[in-house]
Amino acid sequence: MATALVTGGTSGIGAEFARQLASRGWDLVLVARDLSRLDATAAELRGLGRRVEVLSADLGDRADVDRVAARLEDPAQPIDLLVNNAGFGVHTPLTSTDVAAHDAAFEVMCRAVLVLSGAGARAMRLRGRGRVIIVSSTAGYMTMGGYSAVKAWATSFSESLSVELKGTGVGVTALLPGWVRTEFHQRAGIRSSSIPNAMWLSAEHLVAACLRDVDKGKVISMPTVRYRVLFWLVRHAPRSAVRAASGAISSSRRKPVEQ
Numbered sequence: 021m022a023t024a025l026v027t028g029g030t031s032g033i034g035a036e037f038a039r040q041l042a043s044r045g046w047d048l049v050l051v052a053r054d055l056s057r058l059d060a061t062a063a064e065l066r067g068l069g070r071r072v073e074v075l076s077a078d079l080g081d082r083a084d085v086d087r088v089a090a091r092l093e094d095p096a097q098p099i100d101l102l103v104n105n106a107g108f109g110v111h112t113p114l115t116s117t118d119v120a121a122h123d124a125a126f127e128v129m130c131r132a133v134l135v136l137s138g139a140g141a142r143a144m145r146l147r148g149r150g151r152v153i154i155v156s157s158t159a160g161y162m163t164m165g166g167y168s169a170v171k172a173w174a175t176s177f178s179e180s181l182s183v184e185l186k187g188t189g190v191g192v193t194a195l196l197p198g199w200v201r202t203e204f205h206q207r208a209g210i211r212s213s214s215i216p217n218a219m220w221l222s223a224e225h226l227v228a229a230c231l232r233d234v235d236k237g238k239v240i241s242m243p244t245v246r247y248r249v250l251f252w253l254v255r256h257a258p259r260s261a262v263r264a265a266s267g268a269i270s271s272s273r274r275k276p277v278e279q
Contacts, residue, residue, distance in 0.1 A: 021071070025049040025092060025099045026232070027079060027136070028106030030057040032075045033155060034201075036102050038065060038225040040231060047071040049099065051088055053078045053235065079106050079132040080124050089139035098147065102140035104133045104168040105155045110166035122166050129170045130177075137181060140191055148189040151234055154178045156194045156245065161254050182239045196251075196261045197221065221247075 024079045039046055039098045042065045050057050050065075050072060058073030058074040061154050065072045066152035075091060077084035092099050112121035144150025156178065160171030186191060198221060221243065228244035242248050253263035254262060 021045065022100040023047045023049060023071075023098065024101035024103060025088075026103040026105060026139070027051045027088070027132075029103075030054060033195075033223050033227065034103065034105035035061060036227045036256060037105060037153075039103070040041050040224075040227050042070045042072075043069045044231075045070075046101070046109045046215055046278055047073075049073045049091065050074045051079075053079050071216045073152045080127045082127070085132045085135050086159070089135050090213070092136060092139040095144045098143065099140060100144070100149070101151045101153070101165065102136065103153045103155070104136060105153075106132070107153075107155065110170065110223065112166065115167055116213065125166055125170050131175065133174060135178075137192075141181065141185055141192075144190040145185065145188045150190045152181065153230065153234060154192070154194050156200045157200045160196070161251055161262075163263050164270045168266070190235050191234065192237075193238055193241050195226075196240065196247075198244075198247050199228055211240050216224055224259065 022045075024037075024046045026034050026038050026041070026048065028272060029038045029048070030052040034052075038050060038061065042048060047070050048062075048065060050058055050061060053076065055074070055076045062072040062074050075088060077088050079085055079088070090101060091097070101242070108125070110121055110125045111116065114122075133154060140152055144152075152256065154174055154177070157167070157176035159168045159169040160173075160175045162168050175194050175196065178192050182192035226243050231242045233241035242251065254265075
């Protein structure tokens, strides 16, 4: 039976990937920091008749990343699909003297993605088959601070990896969500009330569409026609207009400062 490894697999988009893959008949390896949430999610998925392994790891810790990479390259327990989903919002100004938040973002959403994708792809390439999904964001086409910069890297990395792996039997798909109804926005301190209802997506729809795109071998997955049209316009608009729109969006999403 095929096995998928999902990082950040206990909440939001990662948990939805785990549920939908389990319903498709995949066994799972779930990676997250919170062992209690890992155990609870694993118990739910085992109820669907799937084998579920849990791996507690902080992807901001390089030793933990190496442990996950070793699991991906274990020939005795092959991983057929890697979902790089772990991530978080970044709101520290780029001019801040405290760069801890940016360091953490680089470690989890850039370096860990690089190391884990490389490990997974090497093992899959030897077998001549496999898939890597990298959860990026439409924010990477905007200019909204550190998060946009990190996600621009994730999308570019995904496309570059897909080129390197062409002809090997290993596919790469970057998922570019817009605004998705999960706990992410609350945890990130984003004012979701400022976002038009028409722009919200459900995690269920997002993941189902992504898995269809993976099956088709697509490198970029951006669910819904409205998002594809909107970001086609963004990509072809003058960069001065994109910067102006990014500034307006960033201002509207910030929580008011309590006095």
